[in-house]
Amino acid sequence: MAAKLQHKLDIDEHTAMVGIHTGGVWIAEALHRRLGIQAPLGTLDISFYRDDFTRIGLNPQVKPSQLPFTLDDRHIILVDDVLHTGRTIRAAMNELFDYGRPASIVLATLVERSGRELPIEAGVVGLTMELGPGEHVKLCGPDPLTLEINTAS
Template identity: 50%
Template sequence: EQKRTIMTSQDIDLALKRVGLQILERNQGAKSLAIVGIHTCGVFLAKRLCRILEEQGGRQVEYGSLDINLYRDDWSLISQNPVVKTTDISFDVNNTNLVLVDDVVFTGRTIRAAMEAIMDYGRPHTIQLAALVDRGGRELPIQPDYVGMQATILPKERIQVLLEENADCNEVVVEC
């Protein structure tokens, strides 16, 4: 098994900072900005983004999370219907500019499920998407608004997102 690093710790930091600034730029004057992380790694990234937004924008950002069931133990079997397991949304989503945050966007099915879950809570003014890695391979008309990096990889390859919140380093590697 071979591995190649596609993002170093510094790459991740810079990408998140850039994405944070882009979010602020595109949501200028927004009454309320909300960041919603999707399960494990998206939650860590969302929390990092909140910190950056509050540092750079100097204002409070609403925060929430979604846990979506995926059956990715076998990476050749992509779940056709990701299901939202638990939600932690304790703010009013109505009229917010709400940014979903995930580590990797692939087919787009997870994001579709996430959007549906969010819309059960109300009607955000906008829903936007930030992903650390866009690995292509979309099966739905869903594209991220903010991307850390595009990775053109083979369908059978797997991206490993390592973040110090649950690993011993910050790194994105491709396992082939």
């Protein structure tokens, strides 16, 4: 994914990376180191920005978002572990825009899977999976990072 990001973007002093808790942060930490991005790594917890928390429940371990840089006119690499419905990414972008106006946002995701509900597209994808409606993929970690595929009972 780091090589794909380097090929796709001109990474410079205006580039910043933001990971979405929790799996996206684990991936972002590794990418941030590999790419040598100057700005500190930002993290988002989008729990209060979701439009589906009444259906899936509120995460009992809400973490604070940390954006240790201004977003205005920055090129943001937004990192998540799994792109499924698109709702997490929509919520993350809503939160980012509450902090400022980035010049651009590129989504990097470890896994892109079937089941999109919103017109969200990743710019960089590590792995594409076709899963059935009752199947879920989860990143476990942080050390080591492993992918699990589960079937709803």
